[in-house]
Amino acid sequence: MRPDIIVAISEACDAGNGDDRPGPNGIMNHSRRWKITLRAAVLLLIASACHAQVGAHIAGIWASEEVIPSAIHxxxxxxxxKLEWRATISKMSTPVQRNKDAVAFVLPNGAGEFRGRVVNSNTIRGHWIQSPDDINNNRYATPVELRQIGDKIWRGEIAPLVSTLSYYMSIQQSAEGSLTAVIRNPERNRFGRNVYQIDVHGDALSFSEVKNPSQGFTGNFDRITGRLSVSLPDSQPRQFGRIKNEHARGFYPRFAQDETYHYLKPVAEDDGWSTASLSDVGLDPKPLTELIEKILHVDPANNALNIQSLLIARHGKLLLEEYFYGFGRERTHDMRSASKTFAPMLFGIAREHGAKIDIDTPMYSQFPKYKEFANPDPRKTKMTARDLMTMTSGLACDDxxxxxxxxxxxxxQQTAQSDWYKYTLDLPMERDPGGEKAVYCSAGMNLLAGMVEHATGRWxxxxxDEYVAKPLQIATYHWNLMPTGEGYAGGGLQLRPRDELKLGQLYLNGGEWNGRRVVSNDWVTRSTSTQSRFEPVFGVDHEYGYGWHIYHLKNGDRTFRVYAAGGNGGQIVMVIPDLDMVVGFNGWAYGEFPKWYKWQTELVPQFIIPAARSR
Incomplete structure (x- = not known):
C-alpha cells in the first residue's frame, strides 16, 4: 500500500467517523445522498484497514509485571x-520488649514486628512478621537468626516474602484480520483458559470472552509510548509493555520453544538432600523425558500443563529437579492446602514431646479461653482431635x-469475626462427628493448631521452626498468619520445592530425616492408613488418613497404593512406597481442579511409575 494512503488511513483512524449532515434547509438531496453512500463505503474500507493497522501494532506478547519488595528488609x-534494648532496621529504631528469654518489638505504624527468643548469649532466633501490601493481603512469619557481633549486640538479615503479580497477554491476528487474546496470570490464574475477542475502535480496545461475550473489559493502545493500558476486571488499569518471546517467562514453559530436553543431575546443596542421576537409582529416562517434553511443548493458548516444578526422589536421593515458567530452585511456592498435612504432624510431635493431648482428646476442651460458643450442641462435646484430622468433625464446614x-x-472474607478459631468453634453442627464419611474442611484442620498451641504454650x-524446619534442614519458609497473628494451619505455607519434597521423604523414611527422628514411626503408620473416605473423584477412590490423601493408581498389571499432600493449583507431594519414590509438583492451575487433579492420577501412572518399572 502506498505511504500516502497509509497516512490517510492512520489519520482517519485517529479522527473517527465524524457526523453526517443534511443538505440545505435540512433536506437530503440526491447528490448528497450519493456522496454519503460513497463515503460510507470508503469509511467501511478505512475502518477495516484501521482495524488491521492497529492489529498489526498490537499482535504479539505483552507483559505487566509488578514486584513489591517489603519496605522493611x-x-x-x-x-x-543499655537497660532499654533497641532494635534498628531500615533506618527505623524501636524499643524491644523482654520477658525472660522472649524478645519482641513492633515497628511504628504496623510496618512489621519481630517475635523471638534468646537461645544463648550468641544467638537470638525468631520470626519477622511482615505487614500486608497491595498485592498480598496476608501477613507472613519468616525465620531469622541473629548472631552476636559485639557485647550484647546481635545482627541478622531480614528477607521477607516478595510479593509479585504478573500478567502475560498473547494477542494473535488471523489472516482475515480478527484479533484474539489469551492472558496468563501465574500467581492467581485469574483468567484460566479463557479466550477473548478484541474489537478495535480507533485506539480503543474492547475484550469480550469468546464463550461468554457478556464478560469482558476494555483497553487502549498508546501509539506514542507503544504500550497497552488495560482495565482488567476488579483492578486498576494495568500497563502492558511488549516483550520478546524469550522474555515471556510466565507464558512459555521455557524460553526456547524448540528446545530439546537434556537431563541434568540435580545440584547438591547444603539442604540435606543427597543427589543422584536417574541411572544411579534404576530409572528409565525415556518416560520422564516424554513427560517433560509434553510440558515444554504444550499449546500456550490452551495450556493443560502449567506445571512450575517437577521433582523426584528415589532411595532417599534427589534425582530429578526441573523448573518451568520462570520458577527456580531458591523461590518459595505457596503450598495451598498441601501444607495442611503439617497440622496432624505437629499434633503428633507435640504429643510425643509430652503435651497432654491425643487423638481422642475432646477438641472443645482445648480452647478454655472462650467462655461460650454460638450454636450450642451436645455433639460438639464429643468431637475429638481425630475427627479434625480425618475431616469428620460434623461441623457445617464444606469447602x-x-x-x-x-x-x-x-x-x-468475612470481617465480623477476626478470630478464625472462634469463628470455626461457633459453627453449627450438620452431622454427628466421627465415622468414615469425610467432608473437606480447612477450618477444622486449622483447629489442630489451636490445640497444639494450648497444649504446648508455643506459637x-x-x-x-524448632521441631520440623530445623530437623528437616529447611532454612527458608513463610508461614501465613490469621488476622489475630496466630499461624494458620489450613494451608498457605510457602516452601521451596526441594523442601516440600522432604515432607514426603520424611514419611517414606518412617519419620526420620538423615538419621534424625522427627516424628514416630507409629504416627507415620497411622497417618498414612485409611481413616475416612471422600466420594470418588473422576472414577478414582479417594481415601484419607491424618492429613494425607490416599489413592490407588493403576499401571499395567499392577495397582500402586500412594499417599499425597495436595493443594489447589497443583501443589502435590506424593509418596509411592512400593517404588521407594517421592514425587513433587508445583503449578498455577488455581481454580481448575479437574486439570491439576489429573496430574497425580494420570501423569504419575502414565510417565513416572513406568520409569521405575521398565528396568
Missing part, C-alpha cells in the same frame, strides 16, 4: 547494651460448598 540490629458457613473462603511458627 535487610540488616536487623538488636542492641542490648466444596460455597453456601457452607464454614467454607474457607467464606470464613476468610505455631515457633513450634514448627
Amino acid at each position: 535487610g540488616v536487623l540490629i538488636i542492641d542490648g547494651q 466444596n460448598n460455597d453456601d457452607s458457613p464454614g467454607n474457607e473462603d467464606v470464613m476468610q 505455631i511458627p515457633e513450634f514448627f
Whole structure:
C-alpha cells in the first residue's frame, strides 16, 4: 500500500467517523445522498484497514509485571547494651520488649514486628512478621537468626516474602484480520483458559470472552509510548509493555520453544538432600523425558500443563529437579492446602514431646479461653482431635460448598469475626462427628493448631521452626498468619520445592530425616492408613488418613497404593512406597481442579511409575 494512503488511513483512524449532515434547509438531496453512500463505503474500507493497522501494532506478547519488595528488609540490629534494648532496621529504631528469654518489638505504624527468643548469649532466633501490601493481603512469619557481633549486640538479615503479580497477554491476528487474546496470570490464574475477542475502535480496545461475550473489559493502545493500558476486571488499569518471546517467562514453559530436553543431575546443596542421576537409582529416562517434553511443548493458548516444578526422589536421593515458567530452585511456592498435612504432624510431635493431648482428646476442651460458643450442641462435646484430622468433625464446614458457613473462603472474607478459631468453634453442627464419611474442611484442620498451641504454650511458627524446619534442614519458609497473628494451619505455607519434597521423604523414611527422628514411626503408620473416605473423584477412590490423601493408581498389571499432600493449583507431594519414590509438583492451575487433579492420577501412572518399572 502506498505511504500516502497509509497516512490517510492512520489519520482517519485517529479522527473517527465524524457526523453526517443534511443538505440545505435540512433536506437530503440526491447528490448528497450519493456522496454519503460513497463515503460510507470508503469509511467501511478505512475502518477495516484501521482495524488491521492497529492489529498489526498490537499482535504479539505483552507483559505487566509488578514486584513489591517489603519496605522493611535487610540488616536487623538488636542492641542490648543499655537497660532499654533497641532494635534498628531500615533506618527505623524501636524499643524491644523482654520477658525472660522472649524478645519482641513492633515497628511504628504496623510496618512489621519481630517475635523471638534468646537461645544463648550468641544467638537470638525468631520470626519477622511482615505487614500486608497491595498485592498480598496476608501477613507472613519468616525465620531469622541473629548472631552476636559485639557485647550484647546481635545482627541478622531480614528477607521477607516478595510479593509479585504478573500478567502475560498473547494477542494473535488471523489472516482475515480478527484479533484474539489469551492472558496468563501465574500467581492467581485469574483468567484460566479463557479466550477473548478484541474489537478495535480507533485506539480503543474492547475484550469480550469468546464463550461468554457478556464478560469482558476494555483497553487502549498508546501509539506514542507503544504500550497497552488495560482495565482488567476488579483492578486498576494495568500497563502492558511488549516483550520478546524469550522474555515471556510466565507464558512459555521455557524460553526456547524448540528446545530439546537434556537431563541434568540435580545440584547438591547444603539442604540435606543427597543427589543422584536417574541411572544411579534404576530409572528409565525415556518416560520422564516424554513427560517433560509434553510440558515444554504444550499449546500456550490452551495450556493443560502449567506445571512450575517437577521433582523426584528415589532411595532417599534427589534425582530429578526441573523448573518451568520462570520458577527456580531458591523461590518459595505457596503450598495451598498441601501444607495442611503439617497440622496432624505437629499434633503428633507435640504429643510425643509430652503435651497432654491425643487423638481422642475432646477438641472443645482445648480452647478454655472462650467462655461460650454460638450454636450450642451436645455433639460438639464429643468431637475429638481425630475427627479434625480425618475431616469428620460434623461441623457445617464444606469447602466444596460455597453456601457452607464454614467454607474457607467464606470464613476468610468475612470481617465480623477476626478470630478464625472462634469463628470455626461457633459453627453449627450438620452431622454427628466421627465415622468414615469425610467432608473437606480447612477450618477444622486449622483447629489442630489451636490445640497444639494450648497444649504446648508455643506459637505455631515457633513450634514448627524448632521441631520440623530445623530437623528437616529447611532454612527458608513463610508461614501465613490469621488476622489475630496466630499461624494458620489450613494451608498457605510457602516452601521451596526441594523442601516440600522432604515432607514426603520424611514419611517414606518412617519419620526420620538423615538419621534424625522427627516424628514416630507409629504416627507415620497411622497417618498414612485409611481413616475416612471422600466420594470418588473422576472414577478414582479417594481415601484419607491424618492429613494425607490416599489413592490407588493403576499401571499395567499392577495397582500402586500412594499417599499425597495436595493443594489447589497443583501443589502435590506424593509418596509411592512400593517404588521407594517421592514425587513433587508445583503449578498455577488455581481454580481448575479437574486439570491439576489429573496430574497425580494420570501423569504419575502414565510417565513416572513406568520409569521405575521398565528396568
